[in-house]
Amino acid sequence: MAIDGIPKEMLAVQVVEFNKPYKIHKIPTPTQLGDYEILLKTVVASLCHTDSMVAEGKFPTKLPCIASHEGTGVVKAVGSKVTNFKVGDRVMSGVPKNACGRCYNCKGPNDWHQYCENIEGHIGVMVDGAFAEYHVVDCRTSCHIPDKVSYASAAPLACAGCTIYRALIVSEVKQGDWLAIVGAGGGLGHLGIQFALAKDINVIAIDARDEALELCKQAGAQHVLDARDGKEKVVKDVKALTDGLGVHAAINVSDHETAADTACAVTRMHGTMVQTAQPDRVCVAFQELVFRDIRIKGTLIAGQEYSQQMLDDVARYDIKVKTNVFYGLEEVTKMVELAHSGKMQGKAVCVVDRAEFEKEKATV
Template sequence: MATTTQTTQLPPKMRAVQIVEFNKPHEIRDIPTPRPEDLTPHDLLLKIAVPGLCHSDLEYMKGFFPIKLPVTGSHEGTGTVVAKGSGVKNFEIGDRVLAGMTFGRCGECDVCKGPENYQHYCPNRETMMSVERNGAFQEYLVVDGREAARLPDKMSFATAAPLACAGATSWRAVLQCHLQPGEWIGIVGSGGGLGHLASLSAIQMAKKAKGLKVVAVDARDQGLALSRESGADVVLDARKGTAALIEEVKKATGGGGVHAAITVSDHPTAAETACAITRHHGRMIQVAVVEKVSIPLMELLFKDIRVSGSFMASQGELDEMLHAVVEHDIKVENNIFKGLNDVPKAVEMLRNGEYRGKACFIVDEQAVGLVPGNGYV
């Protein structure tokens, strides 16, 4: 059963931008609109306001994940609740929401009954958005209410959309370092491992929200410049080699190295570099999606580096992140496009590196708090 207070009837068809064939451009299609009466107890039906384009969408187009075609692209969705399942208690019709990527955790296993910030790891959960469930490049979208977060009043949809993936991933990785204000964090791939937002969000989140000191490591001139722009305390060029990096990090941090490091680069040696600049008994958090993580035994055995992965963020972590972005004035650089018809153009621009920041698409022009200047930051 679903409840709804809609005053207008949903259209039978809606516009969607879908992957129909791997290694081919997205197609703009008309598909059936989700129906409120079909919602399961934990579902929310959103009228999409602003979806975002993530660098991972390029990998989805290649079939990097076990994707069931056709599928609607984008796993960065924001919108307004127009209907909700009977089991949803923490959202109301009209709420402004950031969608989570995952769906259908069982609620019964040890993971689901464990700490809130690990429940989204449920081994029995269903698939993710844009894999076997449609994503946010469409006018209406069903999401799991247990994985979504309400937007703060002072946050626009355009600010929120890019935070759904890279922002959430960066935030949880910073939390997983378990550092205290004044301690050092290293970010390897700081200027673009998860895209431009990785630098802007991870560096700012670490510094502004958590009071950490940041060593940023990258191997590209643009990435190094972006890391400096984002406020890193120390910016180092990985092209100098590991030995030189270690010496520079030790000098900057008083001899020990960073207390923890986050790997957001998919370079084969990125995890090794992150461990190399981390002090004894420190942590390395792997975020970048790679086939294998390679770390020398000497780092694990003789430095006792504690290695763990971090996947997305829980509902509680999303909520904490959104409020931290507002409270600490963490900036997100967006490229605003009008409507879903611009998605294929933006995808090619992303592929060719023709813009900085994240692409967002205005789908619902009447949505409250849509863009800066109409009541929300």
């Protein structure tokens, strides 16, 4: 369907060549929507570590590609078969777009759709994303933003929040259990701390930067360990807190070459380590797998059901998203510089529609 009342051109931030800076320029605004697609006027879009991987050509990205897979916006138009959203709704962008609906994964649980092998792509990764004045998303993966959650908070949740929330579910930790988060002082980790504490799970936060360790404390972690002390010391400290057994499960959100091994080492025998970080290789000593029976699970983001549940929990438990706010798509280059500096706490977010953002601040 064609879309009336939308500008012919929009400002966008694109990957036009791998391993080169973003190109920030005017391009045609999307004018056609598929049956299940929504056109959003972007309010806030966020930067994620995965964006650097896209820019480096580590995914089958179709160039040129608009960056950012963490977006929020206001619905301006809907496809012919969209029934769960209407014009004016506040939306957190779904990352998976146009799964085939026929394969093994699509016919499985709702949360499997993201693994569709025939999917058109994930926004900002393989197809156009949210660093633009308008972006197109799938109504079957996008979510309604609760009244108590701001656009700026919801944008990082589209990937970081969904990923760590699903990791908690995959870990199968229960109320009263012990959970370690390796890389806990980053964008995903500080959210994971809060989600776990809200569910009465005991959290041990592990990281290796001063800024990250401070963010762990700000997020509410009572047990914060410095990975720079060495694996042996970290394991000893974890066991001292857990009756000598180690945590029931660990989640690794760090792509450091030693992080996965550390996550396994602090986990008790027969426990689970959930890998969410995406280094080129996940390296774990064979003793952890063979002699200690540590089970490693991988996890991607989350389907619509878990994602909406996550947003509702953010509102219910007053989960705080640490953000570094930039105004205007022209500032994306500065966002990238901050993210790569190693000094950033939380997530860098870009306010694309300042008028809508300021209007919301008066009500949320």
